[in-house]
Amino acid sequence: MKRMLVPALATLLMVVTLSIVHGWNRSGVPRLRITLTERELPLSWGGLDDGRGARFRIEQQGRFEPLDARNWLTEERLRALGFALDVMPGAPEAAIEYGRALPKSAWVALEYDATAWRDIERRRALTEPSGRPGALYELSSSRLVPVDASLDGDALIARHPAGHLVIRASIQLAYLDPRNNGPVGYGYIRHLIPDHMSVPHHLKDRLANLPERNEPFTPRYEVDVALGRFGIPYVTDVRVLR
Amino acid sequence: MSIGRRLPNGLKTPDTPSADDAQRRVDQIRAFRAELGALKAAGASPLQPEQEAAVAAYHDRLLAHLAAQYDVDATERAGQLSRGMRLLSFFGAVTLTAAIYSLVAHYFGRLDVPMQAALLTAFPLMALIGVELAARRERTLYIASLFAIAAYGSFWLALWELTQRLDIPLSALFLWTGVLFGFALAIPYGFRIILAASLFTLAAAIAATMFEAAGTEWPLVFNRLELLLIAACSLLLLIMPLARADRAFAPVVRLTSFGIGLACLLALSLDGSHSLAPVQPWTAESVYQSLMLVVCVALLVISVRRRWSESWKLTAVMLTLFLLTRYVEWFWDALPTYVFFLILAVFAFVWLLALGRIRGRLAMVGQ
Numbered sequence: 037m038k039r040m041l042v043p044a045l046a047t048l049l050m051v052v053t054l055s056i057v058h059g060w061n062r063s064g065v066p067r068l069r070i071t072l073t074e075r076e077l078p079l080s081w082g083g084l085d086d087g088r089g090a091r092f093r094i095e096q097q098g099r100f101e102p103l104d105a106r107n108w109l110t111e112e113r114l115r116a117l118g119f120a121l122d123v124m125p126g127a128p129e130a131a132i133e134y135g136r137a138l139p140k141s142a143w144v145a146l147e148y149d150a151t152a153w154r155d156i157e158r159r160r161a162l163t164e165p166s167g168r169p170g171a172l173y174e175l176s177s178s179r180l181v182p183v184d185a186s187l188d189g190d191a192l193i194a195r196h197p198a199g200h201l202v203i204r205a206s207i208q209l210a211y212l213d214p215r216n217n218g219p220v221g222y223g224y225i226r227h228l229i230p231d232h233m234s235v236p237h238h239l240k241d242r243l244a245n246l247p248e249r250n251e252p253f254t255p256r257y258e259v260d261v262a263l264g265r266f267g268i269p270y271v272t273d274v275r276v277l278r
Numbered sequence: 279m280s281i282g283r284r285l286p287n288g289l290k291t292p293d294t295p296s297a298d299d300a301q302r303r304v305d306q307i308r309a310f311r312a313e314l315g316a317l318k319a320a321g322a323s324p325l326q327p328e329q330e331a332a333v334a335a336y337h338d339r340l341l342a343h344l345a346a347q348y349d350v351d352a353t354e355r356a357g358q359l360s361r362g363m364r365l366l367s368f369f370g371a372v373t374l375t376a377a378i379y380s381l382v383a384h385y386f387g388r389l390d391v392p393m394q395a396a397l398l399t400a401f402p403l404m405a406l407i408g409v410e411l412a413a414r415r416e417r418t419l420y421i422a423s424l425f426a427i428a429a430y431g432s433f434w435l436a437l438w439e440l441t442q443r444l445d446i447p448l449s450a451l452f453l454w455t456g457v458l459f460g461f462a463l464a465i466p467y468g469f470r471i472i473l474a475a476s477l478f479t480l481a482a483a484i485a486a487t488m489f490e491a492a493g494t495e496w497p498l499v500f501n502r503l504e505l506l507l508i509a510a511c512s513l514l515l516l517i518m519p520l521a522r523a524d525r526a527f528a529p530v531v532r533l534t535s536f537g538i539g540l541a542c543l544l545a546l547s548l549d550g551s552h553s554l555a556p557v558q559p560w561t562a563e564s565v566y567q568s569l570m571l572v573v574c575v576a577l578l579v580i581s582v583r584r585r586w587s588e589s590w591k592l593t594a595v596m597l598t599l600f601l602l603t604r605y606v607e608w609f610w611d612a613l614p615t616y617v618f619f620l621i622l623a624v625f626a627f628v629w630l631l632a633l634g635r636i637r638g639r640l641a642m643v644g645q
Contacts, residue, residue: 042462050455058444089387138494237390
């Protein structure tokens with residue numbers, strides 16, 4: 037039976053480590069709290085046979101438009117994150133250099149339903165084709181907008197203590213060449229880390245009988261989110277709105 | 279050849295013959311008996327009847343001893359059956375792991391987190407018990423290896439599902455628990471497939487840890503390949519220590535290390551954007567194409583001289599793939615289609631002749 041001992045201990049080590057991280061993250065006072073709605077936390081669905089439990093997907097405004105991206109991921113901020121922007125966007129090798137740059141993991145502050153979101157609404161209203169200017173975007177898009185980024189999570193939380201969700205993300209450089217209204221180099225969020233939150237077992241029944249999504253879309257539930265000691269967000273409460 | 283007993287804890291010394299050594303001895307005896315029969319039929323047997331009887335008696339005792347100790351295949355039919363059993367064992371392991379995964383996917387949402395964690399922990403532990411009980415009852419380890427692959431698969435399932443359920447990002451550091459599990463399972467029992475998977479995980483964990491330390495996401499280790507290539511080469515340092523545990527591990531280490539290394543070189547030679555080097559992609563491609571050719575030729579020479587049959591077969595396949603991709607990339611647009619395929623056929627003949635010479639050289643070295 038001695039042969040089983042080390043692999044069994046490795047299994048227990050893995051499970052215990054994950055359990056400790058999970059417990060420690062949720063212990064003590066949360067680093068920040070925020071209440072979000074279905075627009076920011078839609079339910080994630082793994083398919084007909086997926087019975088692994090409900091999860092929320094964390095949605096944010098991508099800010100992929102290059103000039104808009106440079107408003108929040110400025111050159112100074114990108115350098116602070118560790119990107120070496122030694123090549124000018126107009127240089128011949130710029131496309132290759134920007135394309136080859138590895139993404140960086142950093143903390144980002146997502147502002148919730150405030151100035152940045154109003155600016156996006158106004159821009160969309162100006163560019164929306166005929167119909168109800170901006171209405172579609174206003175009711176169906178996440179109001180979490182990235183506004184700040186840093187390698188220091190504590191400093192970011194201190195700068196944005198309320199009305200923001202501070203979370204880790206993977207940030208990537210991109211390049212727009214002259215044929216596509218460039219040359220411009222900019223950064224964007226590849227994905228959030230983590231990009232899902234599990235619904236606690238004792239709260240999942242509240243989402244069991246949600247009404248059908250209506251048009252125009254209004255959120256059916258709101259979610260209290262807390263940021264733990266390890267910077268991993270978790271769900272503390274779910275309330276059905278209608 | 280002296281036949282030693284297996285040590286009680288399953289670990290073998292360098293002097294202890296492996297099951298492969300025993301099977302090779304059995305194959306030698308069968309070949310000798312077949313040749314002796316042919317010589318007698320041709321009237322050219324050099325042995326007197328009493329000498330032949332003494333040799334036959336010795337071989338019968340040896341075969342009985344080997345069968346009792348190592349459960350070898352005494353006949354060709356038994357050998358075919360064993361190969362079928364190995365395939366079936368692997369198939370059973372994969373399907374058992376898939377069944378566990380499907381069970382989790384279907385029912386886990388009904389359980390709370392502590393119960394989920396308990397069950398995910400129980401799957402690999404139960405499979406480990408199955409490995410130990412099966413290994414004690416059968417020498418061939420077919421059933422034991424089935425449970426071992428299920429244990430390995432359910433360990434990774436547990437790691438993945440727990441990080442998803444607990445919303446903990448899967449860090450490169452967690453890969454090391456999988457490395458520990460895999461080696462601890464493979465070495466005492468002699469499971470070569472598990473060892474190969476663990477070696478691959480070790481190379482990935484080394485490269486992934488360096489990526490994470492540099493502040494970027496570790497899955498990119500499979501996109502920018504130099505660190506994985508270096509980690510694969512470093513696996514060769516484990517040949518001596520692992521061969522001390524079981525001589526059959528040395529070919530596994532070579533195969534895994536060379537396999538990962540050559541695959542990385544091939545990918546880098548095809549697309550220079552997979553390189554970390556601060557050079558133009560086409561420059562990286564040219565460098566890695568030259569390197570691939572040099573490394574393959576050198577490996578072929580070394581593995582023929584050292585009689586590493588698994589290594590030269592792998593290198594021959596990778597070199598063929600590399601030359602084929604070069605040929606397509608350089609000449610597909612430049613040549614008429616019939617000329618393209620004609621030259622390819624000529625290349626296949628030339629390559630067959632070259633491999634035939636290598637095979638002949640191996641046979642001479644074997645003599």
